[in-house]
Amino acid sequence: MSADTRKKVSIVIGSGGIKCAAAIGLVKVLEEADIPIDLVVGCSGGSMYAGLIAAGKSAEEMQERTIFLWTTEVMKDYTSNLKATQDGSLRFNERSGLVDDSVMNTRLEETFGQIFFENLKRPLLLVATDLMTGERVVLNKGSLFPAVRASLAIPIIMPPWEVDGALLVDGAAVDPLPVDVAIQEGADVIIAMGFMLSNRGRMRSMTAVQQQLNNIYMNNILRATYAFYNLAHHAEIFPILPDFEEPLGMFDTDKLPDIIARGEAAARAELPHIQRLLAA
Amino acid sequence: MEMKLEMDGTVAIVIASGSIDALTAPELANFINLQIQDGHTRLVADLAGVDYTSSAGLRVLLGAVKETRSKGGDLRLANIQPDVKKVLDLSGFTSILKHFPDRAAAIASYNG
Numbered sequence: 154m155s156a157d158t159r160k161k162v163s164i165v166i167g168s169g170g171i172k173c174a175a176a177i178g179l180v181k182v183l184e185e186a187d188i189p190i191d192l193v194v195g196c197s198g199g200s201m202y203a204g205l206i207a208a209g210k211s212a213e214e215m216q217e218r219t220i221f222l223w224t225t226e227v228m229k230d231y232t233s234n235l236k237a238t239q240d241g242s243l244r245f246n247e248r249s250g251l252v253d254d255s256v257m258n259t260r261l262e263e264t265f266g267q268i269f270f271e272n273l274k275r276p277l278l279l280v281a282t283d284l285m286t287g288e289r290v291v292l293n294k295g296s297l298f299p300a301v302r303a304s305l306a307i308p309i310i311m312p313p314w315e316v317d318g319a320l321l322v323d324g325a326a327v328d329p330l331p332v333d334v335a336i337q338e339g340a341d342v343i344i345a346m347g348f349m350l351s352n353r354g355r356m357r358s359m360t361a362v363q364q365q366l367n368n369i370y371m372n373n374i375l376r377a378t379y380a381f382y383n384l385a386h387h388a389e390i391f392p393i394l395p396d397f398e399e400p401l402g403m404f405d406t407d408k409l410p411d412i413i414a415r416g417e418a419a420a421r422a423e424l425p426h427i428q429r430l431l432a433a
Numbered sequence: 434m435e436m437k438l439e440m441d442g443t444v445a446i447v448i449a450s451g452s453i454d455a456l457t458a459p460e461l462a463n464f465i466n467l468q469i470q471d472g473h474t475r476l477v478a479d480l481a482g483v484d485y486t487s488s489a490g491l492r493v494l495l496g497a498v499k500e501t502r503s504k505g506g507d508l509r510l511a512n513i514q515p516d517v518k519k520v521l522d523l524s525g526f527t528s529i530l531k532h533f534p535d536r537a538a539a540i541a542s543y544n545g
Binding site: 377379383388389391392394422426429 | 526
């Protein structure tokens with residue numbers, strides 16, 4: 154089948170924190186099976202992997218970058234700043250975040266600063282949210298650093314990132330699994346790796362309750378948007394939903410091999426269906 | 434994909450097996466539409482043999498639910514396998530479709 158007539162395949166990596174490393178397993182399976190990837194779309198934590206995949210990084214490189222980027226140092230000053238906001242000694246506004254983002258910025262810049270959308274191996278689109286308007290913003294120009302930084306800026310925790318005059322935060326706030334972006338780009342087959350946020354077992358603080366509520370909101374946004382995209386368009390969407398038996402901590406990089414294996418297993422389960430459709 | 438029909442009183446049971454994807458979904462849609470055209474609007478889809486559904490399968494199920502409900506009936510699901518349940522849950526379908534652990538319960542639901 155020629156490239157002109159075959160179906161256009163897009164992968165979409167949704168939000169999910171460190172669980173998004175499961176995308177390493179997904180790409181491994183697709184590459185082994187010679188499934189072409191014509192477009193990569195990412196959101197939030199998924200933006201990091203979407204960027205690395207689009208740049209053609211190997212599984213080993215992506216694992217190294219995961220360990221480099223998912224470090225507790227990116228949460229610098231979180232606890233002290235949280236206390237300071239509660240006792241009123243730290244003023245908060247739309248540009249604020251609870252963490253000092255200097256470590257995160259340095260590491261993201263080192264990873265993505267010299268990679269440009271225009272030179273990627275595969276076309277890439279990343280999703281962020283305009284904090285002031287609530288609109289979805291699709292980023293696809295220039296260096297990947299500001300796009301990835303904006304896409305994963307968890308509101309309140311991480312300061313927003315300004316791109317072209319817009320104050321951007323985590324794309325998950327509007328589009329946690331941006332299948333719509335792939336549809337908009339004309340994908341025929343969409344392989345969408347998504348993650349539900351885990352429920353908290355016990356909540357011992359107001360912040361924990363807020364986080365649990367946030368997880369409930371986010372999971373419902375994911376379900377609602379996914380249902381709509383499924384029904385609104387003829388594109389075939391293959392959901393890849395890795396199973397995680399236990400909630401993962403934000404920086405559980407020691408569980409990376411297991412996360413990747415779960416992504417690989419979930420992708421292998423879908424592979425025969427994907428191959429069947431592409432062969433038709 | 435294989436499909437057959439069994440009747441239990443006024444309830445028509447569509448027994449499907451295999452995978453529902455873009456290639457097989459039209460067959461399933463046709464099969465269900467034929468039953469509706471024959472006047473069977475109280476449907477149960479027994480999905481014990483369905484190991485997979487993609488977005489095309491979801492569209493068929495929703496279309497059948499809308500059609501049967503518009504005629505005073507319904508499409509109810511039974512024996513949903515874990516992988517299919519996961520997709521139905523993710524897309525919110527388990528909130529809008531009535532589903533039951535087995536065929537008998539789905540049939541009985543029409544008599545409640």
